[in-house]
Amino acid sequence: MFRRLTHLFEYLFRRRRLEDDLDEELRSSFDMIVDRFAARGMSPAQARRTARLEFEGLEQVKENVRDGLVGSGLQALLQDTGYALRGLRRRPSFTVIALVTLALGIGVNTAIFSVFYGVLLHPLPYDRPERLALIWASFRTAGNARAPVSGAILGEIERRNRSLAGVAGIWTITRTFTGDNPEQVKCARVTTNFFDLLGVRAAPAHKGRTFAKEDNGGPAIMLTDGFFRRRFGGDDRLLGKGLPMDWENTLVGILPPDFQLHFAPDSNVPADVQVFDTFDNRVYEGRKQYYIRVVARLKPGVSMTEAQRDLDRVATEIGGAYAEYATENLQFTLAGMQADAVRDVRPALAALFAGAAFVLSICCVNVASLLLARAGDRRKEMAVRLSLGASRSRIVRQLLAEGGVLCLLGGAAGIAVGWASFRGLLAIRPERLARMADAGLSWPTLAFAAACLLAAALLFGFVPAIDSLRLDFVSTLRTGGRGWVGRLHRRAGGTLIIGEIALGFVLVTCAALTARALSKIEQVRPGFEPRHLLTFQISNGIPGGTVADWEAQLAAMPGVERVGATSHLPLDTDIPNWYSPYQPEGVDKNQAATLVSDLRCVTPGYFAAMGARLLEGRHFDRQDRAGGPQVAIVDEVLARTTWPGQSAIGKKIVAEHMSENGFEPRLSVVVGVVEHLHNHSLTKQVRGQIYMPFAQSPRSPLTFVVRAGVDPLSLAPAMRKMLHDRSKTAAMAKVRPMTDYLSREISPITFTAVLAAVFGALALLLAVTGVYGVFNYQVSQRRPEMGIRMALGAHTGDVLRMILREVGVLAAAGVLIGAVAALLAARWLGALLYGVGPFDPLSYGLALLFLPAAALLGGWRPAGRAAAANPAELIREE
């Protein structure tokens, strides 16, 4: 071993001496052989020639000696690398194009894969997260597939299942921390086993604990680490004590800093919950109150399918035990927790990832084409080196080294580009992709980049290397290095261009489709006028007065135009939706079980403040008070589906109201019809709506909406002060302009559209450079042909037209293939394309315009070069 190392040392650092030694030895041996032949009577010249034959080339022998020695591999590698670097420096334009192409391809892929990995693949930060699942109730009769459950159902699942290690429930409310600076926060109410089931422990930094069985429905609360630090300065002495709050409590523990809830938006469990307390699900015996989301942990060894089968059985048993669930056709759906949390973003991310993969493959194809062209340019050089004694393996190794060096440099630049683009994406990330920050550019991401690199390196190194292996140097020298590679490249180059144009067509079309969908969504009227609208939430009533006089006080402020309030603001997913079956008068109960609507209580000024249009009848007014005749306003969707062809005004419906005894059905008279307000989604009308006067069905918290003639947020400080003057302990929460809710709703589409546009632009750029690279090479190969054509009377314009026609034919073929592929891709994008058909002519038109233009742009310079050639000179070159 030691000796090998010293040899390696010698080889690497005393090479000069070794080389000189070898040189001298070979020379003297050669001379000896010459002497011997001369001694046999040959003439000196003849003796030298015979000796040379016997020696088979001095350089080749030397090469063989070098190859056989320890350290030669390393030496050769260093040498090849140095040679490759020099070669790249000698051709700066080639190097820059290749490196930029690689850096963009790898960079974009790394960034997109980081998002993809962070959001879809990075495991949830819980114990064995793959065994966690959500259980959704589905009421087939009412057509609601992702419903929460009631306390009673939760208990039944827990009792009757055989496949689950545990079942926990969670739902959210708001609570207020009182004191000098009152603050309303989101509070999740959980079953005592919730954290144990997830495998989350209390932060070890504080001496707290998570909930225990005895806490069931008691005062124990836990805080998130961030909230505890911000509001209470992380003071451990508070543990075991009650905090100033609108709820009797004892702080038992703090959650670890990295703890985070991960639920789908339609589960109404927001990620920014700051307080946890426990609820006793036995207390809520109301069998029809559905609000609890269920998390389950599968027993070890039980598969999802087995657990689902088990839950089907549980549903049947429950249906048999309680008649009301049987009529509603209660079923359970089990969904992996992670998959469920990201189900709404998965198609968009998969589309983006596919887009990035497309871009990378175009980049690879371009660089391979550049290298192939270069290898063609260097055939003469290779042939000369082969004839001077370089071994074929040596040449192949060197070509591989060039590919490798190019890839390493491109990869380093690519990771830098990836890092920067990832930062950029983080800045515009939609809330739904918050998890992309968790993983960042992590090991799997870098491994992915490395895999891309390796694939690229092999491709780039091997294509020219294989090419050179088949090099017949005699014929190459004779034909001036033009031979069959020119022909092959002409054919392969054509295929490359067609492929690039086709891929570019797909990406440009998809980008246009997404951009069009985005603009369509931005034009959607959500059923109200979102601009100039400030919203904020207040829980537990208005201190020192009524809601009506608080509204009057707000309305009197300068800059305020109209004021209203509602129990559930559209597009606000933090509060569990209020919806239940309703029964129009004259429809029997069984038939009515399928009629479900959203329910909201609103103050008289609400619709006017929102800018929602009253289509028929009247608004609520001061006369619609508690104890007076029960009235309701319905939306156009409910009016149309319930009483088709008739006016809804004066119709009577039984719907759930909030009363001092909790929820109870009451009969109301419809007095007005408003346009449909998009409560849940900008793009879909989810279900009809029934509105009740706040006075007749009061709920808390209330969200106030203030229409302002000035910048809505500028009103916030004065409003806060007004509330503070009424009570030191009351707080307003979520002070936001209404447009925030809309942009949050749109942001995934914006994100996709921005990325699609980037991909489209990249694809165009790549198509231009790709066509340029291929044709530039071909033109240089075909200069003699051009010369002959021009000598035979072709004009400059003829040559120009000929080359551009070739570009055009390839572009046309690419566009044709691309159009077919784009149709397939658009169908796959379907879900993302709101308001735009997969055959949208404008999007295809844009691609049809851009890609041939890109191809001609790329082909212009090479064509010009061919046409500008001087025929006499060209022919002389031969």
Added chain:
Amino acid sequence: MDLLQGTLDLLVLRAVELAPMHGVGIADRIQQVTRGAFVVKPGSLFPALRRLEQKGWLEGEWAHSENNRRARYYKLTRAGRAQLAEEKRKWYRMTSAMNWMLESK
């Protein structure tokens, strides 16, 4: 006759066992002693010499040849001698095994 894989080292070591020799001499000696059966060309001889030297079995030294040319003479080292003995043993074991096989009835 083609050289068997791995036998060139043995031939070279054996050639310099008695006295140091230069490259051309080694090739000549192998050809003579094997009655022309093995012709070692420079393309394989010199790589072998350098490889054996690097392994420490041969030692190269510049000296003047019989017709007064400077030549590099190769001498068997102590390790080389041991290696030669080992290679011989292996060779005999192999040939006898081959013979048993070929002469079996």
